[in-house]
Amino acid sequence: MSRGVLRLVPEGGAGADGGVGGAVGETVVVGGAFVAAVGSGLLVCLTARAALDGEKTPIEIADEYYGTHFGDVKGWVQGQYPAQVPPPGAAPRSKPDESTGKRVGRIYVTYTKLNRMTQRYYAGRTSMVVDLAAPLRVQAALAVLLRDRNHHLDENAEPAGAVFDLAQTDRFDVGTAVDYGRRYDDIAYWRIRGREQQLMDFLGGARSDTGEPYRTENAARGVAKENPRGRRFHAAADGVVGPTSPLHGVLGMPRIYKPGSFLRIPLADGSFGYGRVLKMPHEAYHDYRTDTPDSDLDRIASTPILFKIMVRHMEERAWELIGWRKLEELSSRPIVQFMQDIGNFRDCTIFDTAGNERSAEPQECVGLERSAVWEEVGVEERLLDAFTGRPNASVERLKVRLK
Incomplete structure (x- = not known):
C-alpha cells in the first residue's frame, strides 16, 4: 500500500509551524490537493468520466468550494482570473456554523478491527461533521470512536462481539459536505470509498468475493462490482490514500x-x-x-x-x-x-x-x-x-x- 499524502496543519491554519519533535509547515489536503491535481492525469480522468455520466465534475466541485474558476476556460483565456489560484494547502470555503461561528466540514475515515479468534480483519469506514480549525487527526479518531452514532445506510454493518479487538484508524480525508446527502460533491468521499475497498482487498477480500475459506470479516464489498462509480472511487484513492450491504442494525449509541x-x-x-x-x-x-x-x-x-x-x-x-x-x-x-x-x-x-x-x-x-x-x-x-x-x-x- 502506498503512503497517503494527507497531512494535518497544526492549529492556526495552513503553513502554521509545529510538529511533534520538530515537524514544521506541513499542510492539510482538504477535499483533494486541488492545485497540485489540476494538471494531473487523475483529475483529467475523473473529470472526463463524470462529464460523460452527466454528473458534476471534480473541477466544478472544487470551483464551488475553493472559490476558483478552473472550469471557466473562456474566462481564463480572457485573463479574468489572474489572482484566483489558491495557495497549496488552502482550505475549502465551508460555511460557518451560525450557532458557533466555526467553519465546519465532514471528515471521512477508514479503520480496521481484528477478530482475535479467527485472526481475520474487518475494514470499515465512517464520517462525522468536524471543526476544520481543530486538529483533524484527533477528530478522525473521534469519528471512529463514535462510528455507531455516525453510521449511514450506505455503510456495511460492523461485526460486534468480545472477540473483536480495538478499532484502529487507517486513513482520513476532509470535505465540506456537512449535509451527508451531498457527500458525492466531496472528492474526499470518493477517495475514502476507494480506500475502503482497496483495504478490504489487501486484507484478503470480502466473503462475497472469495467464498470459503474466508479471509476477512467483511461479508460484502465496500463498493459493489456493479456500482457505476466504482472505477472512479478506485482512481481517486490510488496513490493518495493507498492502493454494499444494507445496515442490519446498530448496537446503540x-x-x-x-x-x-x-x-x-x-x-x-x-x-x-x-x-x-x-x-x-x-x-x-x-x-x-x-x-x-x-x-x-x-x-x-x-x-x-x-x-x-x-x-x-x-x-x-x-x-x-x-x-x-x-x-x-x-x-x-x-x-x-x-x-x-x-x-x-x-x-x-x-x-x-x-x-x-x-x-x-x-x-x-x-x-x-x-x-x-x-x-x-x-x-x-x-x-x-x-x-x-x-x-x-x-x-x-x-x-x-x-x-
Whole structure:
C-alpha cells in the first residue's frame, strides 16, 4: 500500500509551524490537493468520466468550494482570473456554523478491527461533521470512536462481539459536505470509498468475493462490482490514500461524559479502578486500586496516571460516574500517539492532540500508545493486568511493529 499524502496543519491554519519533535509547515489536503491535481492525469480522468455520466465534475466541485474558476476556460483565456489560484494547502470555503461561528466540514475515515479468534480483519469506514480549525487527526479518531452514532445506510454493518479487538484508524480525508446527502460533491468521499475497498482487498477480500475459506470479516464489498462509480472511487484513492450491504442494525449509541468527570470501575476480582475523562476523546486511568468503593476525588486525582487512551462507552457495564472537577492544566497537556500503516510497517506517524504530527521511523514509536479505540471491557482487563503485574494481550498486540 502506498503512503497517503494527507497531512494535518497544526492549529492556526495552513503553513502554521509545529510538529511533534520538530515537524514544521506541513499542510492539510482538504477535499483533494486541488492545485497540485489540476494538471494531473487523475483529475483529467475523473473529470472526463463524470462529464460523460452527466454528473458534476471534480473541477466544478472544487470551483464551488475553493472559490476558483478552473472550469471557466473562456474566462481564463480572457485573463479574468489572474489572482484566483489558491495557495497549496488552502482550505475549502465551508460555511460557518451560525450557532458557533466555526467553519465546519465532514471528515471521512477508514479503520480496521481484528477478530482475535479467527485472526481475520474487518475494514470499515465512517464520517462525522468536524471543526476544520481543530486538529483533524484527533477528530478522525473521534469519528471512529463514535462510528455507531455516525453510521449511514450506505455503510456495511460492523461485526460486534468480545472477540473483536480495538478499532484502529487507517486513513482520513476532509470535505465540506456537512449535509451527508451531498457527500458525492466531496472528492474526499470518493477517495475514502476507494480506500475502503482497496483495504478490504489487501486484507484478503470480502466473503462475497472469495467464498470459503474466508479471509476477512467483511461479508460484502465496500463498493459493489456493479456500482457505476466504482472505477472512479478506485482512481481517486490510488496513490493518495493507498492502493454494499444494507445496515442490519446498530448496537446503540455511545455514552458521552463531560471532561473532568471521575469514573469508578469495578474489576473482575472485586476491586475497583479509577479513571478521569479528559478532552474528548481521551481518558486517563489512575494507578490506584481499592478493595472498597472510593469517592474521594482529591485522593483519586493525586495518584499517578497509568495510561491515557480513547474509550468508547457502549456497553451497559457497571462503571459509575462519581463526580466532576474542572480539568487541571496538567491534565490538559497534549497526548502523543502513533499510527502505523497496516500494509507497510515503515509508514508511521507520530501526532498529538494539539494538532502536531510528523513522519517517524518505527523505532521512534516504541513506548507510545497506538491510536486505537478501546472498549470498556478492554480497559477493565488492562487495569487489572497492570495492578497484578501481568502483560496485557491488547497492549502487546498494539505495540509498534518493527518488522
